[in-house]
Amino acid sequence: NKSFVPESYLKGATVEANAHNYLFFDCVNFINQTKSGPFYQHSNQLWNISAVPTWTKVNSGLFKMYEGEVLKKFPVVQHFRFGSLFSFEERPNAGLPPTETTAEAAPAQPETLTVQ
Numbered sequence: 124n125k126s127f128v129p130e131s132y133l134k135g136a137t138v139e140a141n142a143h144n145y146l147f148f149d150c151v152n153f154i155n156q157t158k159s160g161p162f163y164q165h166s167n168q169l170w171n172i173s174a175v176p177t178w179t180k181v182n183s184g185l186f187k188m189y190e191g192e193v194l195k196k197f198p199v200v201q202h203f204r205f206g207s208l209f210s211f212e213e214r215p216n217a218g219l220p221p222t223e224t225t226a227e228a229a230p231a232q233p234e235t236l237t238v239q
Contacts (some may be wrong), residue, residue, distance in 0.1 A: 127141075127178075128176075128177075128178075129173050129174070129175050129176070129177070129178060129181050130174070131173065131175045132148060132151045132169075132173060133162060133170070133173050135155060138151050138153070138155060139152060148153045151169070154166055155193065172184065189222070
């Protein structure tokens with residue numbers, strides 16, 4: 124909806140009036156109902172996001188944050204193994220002690236998780 128700007132979700136009346144139509148407003152409404160105190164104290168990250176000028180930038184930033192904080196964290200993503208949508212391919216020789224053949228073939232690299 125083009126009439127909403129990112130700072131709209133800081134207005135309680137706007138959030139309540141639109142919570143049934145928009146998932147984001149519904150989530151903020153839940154926060155408003157369950158938390159007490161000023162919004163900037165209990166939901167500082169969301170409060171900071173309200174200063175972003177466009178929803179496109181908010182969306183992009185939230186996806187980047189989700190990717191960095193969830194999808195690229197092995198302890199979390201190891202539980203997401205379902206079908207071909209999110210397959211997990213273990214690196215060959217990962218976790219094995221280096222031998223002469225593997226040590227000579229490639230330099231040691233830290234283990235990384237690649238999300239496809």
